[in-house]
Structures are given as C-alpha cells and as structure tokens.
Amino acid sequence: MSKRAVVPCGVFYALLFAGVIGFVPSPTNISVVCHNFVNVLYWNYSNPSEQLKFSVRVEAYESDSQTVPDTTRTYLDISSYSRDVSDDYLVYVTAHDGQEKSESVSIRFTYSKDFFDEKKHKCSLDFPAVNTSVHKDVIEASFQHPFFLHELNILNEEFMYTVTHDEQKVSYFCFEEEELCTAEIHLNQSTAGQCVELKFEGKIAGIPSYTYRNVCVPQQMPVTDRTGLIAAVLGGGTVMLFIIIGFVWLLCRKLSKIPKIPEFLRNVIPGQAPTTQPEPNAISAMTPQGHTPLLTAETSSYGSPPISPNEKECKENTILEETVVHLPEVSEEDVNCDDSGGFCWSSDYDSPKFLQEMSPGDITEGYGPRPPVL
Numbered sequence: 001m002s003k004r005a006v007v008p009c010g011v012f013y014a015l016l017f018a019g020v021i022g023f024v025p026s027p028t029n030i031s032v033v034c035h036n037f038v039n040v041l042y043w044n045y046s047n048p049s050e051q052l053k054f055s056v057r058v059e060a061y062e063s064d065s066q067t068v069p070d071t072t073r074t075y076l077d078i079s080s081y082s083r084d085v086s087d088d089y090l091v092y093v094t095a096h097d098g099q100e101k102s103e104s105v106s107i108r109f110t111y112s113k114d115f116f117d118e119k120k121h122k123c124s125l126d127f128p129a130v131n132t133s134v135h136k137d138v139i140e141a142s143f144q145h146p147f148f149l150h151e152l153n154i155l156n157e158e159f160m161y162t163v164t165h166d167e168q169k170v171s172y173f174c175f176e177e178e179e180l181c182t183a184e185i186h187l188n189q190s191t192a193g194q195c196v197e198l199k200f201e202g203k204i205a206g207i208p209s210y211t212y213r214n215v216c217v218p219q220q221m222p223v224t225d226r227t228g229l230i231a232a233v234l235g236g237g238t239v240m241l242f243i244i245i246g247f248v249w250l251l252c253r254k255l256s257k258i259p260k261i262p263e264f265l266r267n268v269i270p271g272q273a274p275t276t277q278p279e280p281n282a283i284s285a286m287t288p289q290g291h292t293p294l295l296t297a298e299t300s301s302y303g304s305p306p307i308s309p310n311e312k313e314c315k316e317n318t319i320l321e322e323t324v325v326h327l328p329e330v331s332e333e334d335v336n337c338d339d340s341g342g343f344c345w346s347s348d349y350d351s352p353k354f355l356q357e358m359s360p361g362d363i364t365e366g367y368g369p370r371p372p373v374l
Helices: 003-020 146-150 227-256 309-320 332-339
Strands: 028-033 038-044 051-062 068-073 075-076 088-095 105-109 130-133 138-144 160-167 168-172 178-188 195-204 207-216 279-286 325-328 353-359 363-367
Touching: 028 088, 028 105, 038 088, 038 105, 130 207, 138 146, 138 195, 146 195, 160 178, 168 178
Parallel strands: none
Antiparallel strands: 028 038, 038 075, 051 068, 051 088, 088 105, 130 138, 138 178, 160 168, 160 195, 195 207, 279 325, 353 363
C-alpha cells in the first residue's frame, strides 16, 4: 500500500471516530470585561444543542480555585469569584453536550500592576467625576479620591494622575488623607471664548483610569482703568461738601443778626406771651379810699370863677357816682394773703382801672393800686 492511500484512510478513520464518540467543539472568542470591579466573561459557540451547557472555573494566583455552576448562556458575571482586585485570575470555559465535553479555553485578567504583561487583559477604573470652574485664565478641577469612592483597602494609597491640554501633560499627586483632589490648569489667552478638551489619566494600585472633560472658557471683558473715575467722584464730593458747609455758615450768620424780641413785646405779640390762665373780670362799683387825685378842684379851677362849697360837693358826688372800677375776680391766693394779716398787691400790669377827672369835663382812665379786699 502506498503512502498516498494511508493518509486518506487516516483522515477517514479520524472523522469516523469523532462521529462515533460525539465530538463537541470548544467555545471561541472568549473575553472578559473588568471595569470598576465588575467582571463579566463573554464567549461564542457555533454548534448549540438542547443539552448544551458551559462550565466555568476561576483559578487565582494567590488563592484557591473556584468552580461556577453550569450555565446555558454565553456570558457570566464572575465578580463574586474575583473579589481580590490585587490578585491575578485565570478563567477556563468548557462546553458540555450530554456526557460529552469540549476542550477548555482560558483567559487571564487582573487589576493589579504586579501581574501586568502583554498576554493578560488589563482591567480599569472610571476616573472619578470631575467638577470644573473657570476663573479668568485658570481652570480649577476637583474630584473625590478613589479610595473614598469605592472604599477598597487596595486603593488606600497615593493617587497619581495627569491632565493633558493643548498637547501639554502636567502631573499631579493626591494623597489618601485628602478626600478631595484639586488641580489648576492654566490656559492661554487665545482660548477665551472657546471650549477646550481636558484628558484626565490616573493610576492607583496599578489600576489605570481615564476620562475626558470639555470646558468652555467665557470671553473675558476688557479691564478698564477706573482711577480717573474714582478721583473725579471724590473731587466732586469734596467740592459739594465745602459748598454745603459755606451755605450753612452764611445762613447761621444771617440768622444771628436778627434782633431779639423785647420783653415787653412778648406780652403783646401773639404766641410770645407766657402761658397763663385768663381770669374772668368782675365789674363792681366802689369808691377809692386813700387816693389823692392828681388834679384837685383848686388847681383845676385856675383862671375860672370860684366855686361855692355846695357846687363843689355836688360835683364830687357826681364824679363818684360815674366812676366805675373793673376789678378782677379775687383768687384764693389773695384770700390767703388776707388771712396772713397783710395786703397782697399784684404787679402794675394787673392794677385796676378807674376814671380820673383831669379838669372840669375832662375825665380819663388811670391805673392805680388794687384796693384791699375786705
């Protein structure tokens, strides 16, 4: 038998043997998505059947391996089997069709920098949410330290990150004692009125993280020199102050030259007299006693014929009958004065009026002392 006949026979027997024992294909395109400590395994399978199942086994470098219950889906969340983010993991997936099973396929992944190599899938974290504010030509950025965000002991260390803007990368550090990390990004004046893109890249415990942030810089208003305006306001205020002071001074001088109202006019001008209670006047007729007329009958008859005693007495009685004296009402003070044994007299302005004959036929009003109250 020639060699050419042996090769086809070998292939035929191999295919026949695989068909007899029930050959099961292996899963393909296995991959893992490990981000923010959520680890999901994915794979494909080209020959599904009713009895097809998949078994998954997770082997850790620093801990014991774990077997995951079988599943009929082509993906599986293995986060609970890979909690130690500082460890390195190797995951196997095997297809089962009844009693038959396929060869296993595997994939490695890790979060830790200690196990990074080109053949391993590198897991990552989201960069913390960044808050930004613009002050003139400076952007202030702040965010929470990853340890306070995820509360994992492996992240309790210094956080190193960079900020890239306009092809310039600047490095920053944030210690674990600082709950809030801050950074200042200086901008060029040409960026005013434009939006710029900032790229944040960080690494903590060997776990990379990154994010992008667009920040719009407002147009800056030109700063004007207000020194001249301030000086003009101050100068104008000073001039107005001096004008007001001068006006008040002239007004005071003018008012000081107005003569004061004499004392005797205050009783005449309304509103200037002292406030007193008016006393009602009572009219009574009385004969003055102990008063000597300014002009007697003898002096007033100078140059006239002599008057007989009877005519003289008649005239005196006539004058006395016509004399009317207006006396004010006696107050309690006057009565009290009488009780003290003396006479009380008012001022000249309060003296009663009486009629006085200056010459025969010429009678005038006069003021005299108030007669004693009987």
